[in-house]
Amino acid sequence: MEKRYQVVVHNRAHSGYRRAGFILESGQNLLMDVTDAQIAAFKADPRLVFGSQDPMPTETIEAAEQRLLSENGENDGTLSSVDDGLLPADLDLTVEQIKEKLTALGIKFSAKAKKPELVELLAQAAESGQGGE
Known part of the structure; x- marks a missing residue:
C-alpha cells in the first residue's frame, strides 16, 4: 500500500x-x-x-x-462539560433565569444589564467558585 x-x-x-x-x-x-x-x-x-x-x-x-x-x-x-451548578451545559438560560441565578448568588447587577453582561457575571462567579457548594 x-x-x-x-x-x-x-x-x-x-x-x-x-x-x-x-x-x-x-x-x-x-x-x-x-x-x-x-x-x-x-x-x-x-x-x-x-x-x-x-x-x-x-x-x-x-x-x-x-x-x-x-x-x-x-x-x-x-x-x-464541567458542571459546577452555575452554568448549564447548554447555556440556554433566559435573561430572567440568569438574573434569578445571580440574585440567588448575591451578585449585584444593573437592572438594564443585557444578556452578555449577565452571562459574563455568571461566568465570573463560576470561575471564582462562588455559589454554595
Whole structure:
C-alpha cells in the first residue's frame, strides 16, 4: 500500500489552479491523501510553495475522541462539560433565569444589564467558585 500524506501547499497562481489532480485555491491549501508522486509534482512547480508534509492520520476524529474518552474512564458517548451548578451545559438560560441565578448568588447587577453582561457575571462567579457548594 502506497504511503499517503496530508500536505500544505501555498498557491501563488490564481484560484482554480490545477496540479497533480487537485484544484488549488489562491493561498494556503491543506490537501489530504497525497501520494509521493503528487508531492514531487507540487515541489517541481515554481508557482507553488510546498509547506509541511505529515502522514495521514490512522484514525478518524470521532474514533480518536472515543479512544481519549475511554482512556479517561468517561466514555458515555458524548463529550462532557464541567458542571459546577452555575452554568448549564447548554447555556440556554433566559435573561430572567440568569438574573434569578445571580440574585440567588448575591451578585449585584444593573437592572438594564443585557444578556452578555449577565452571562459574563455568571461566568465570573463560576470561575471564582462562588455559589454554595
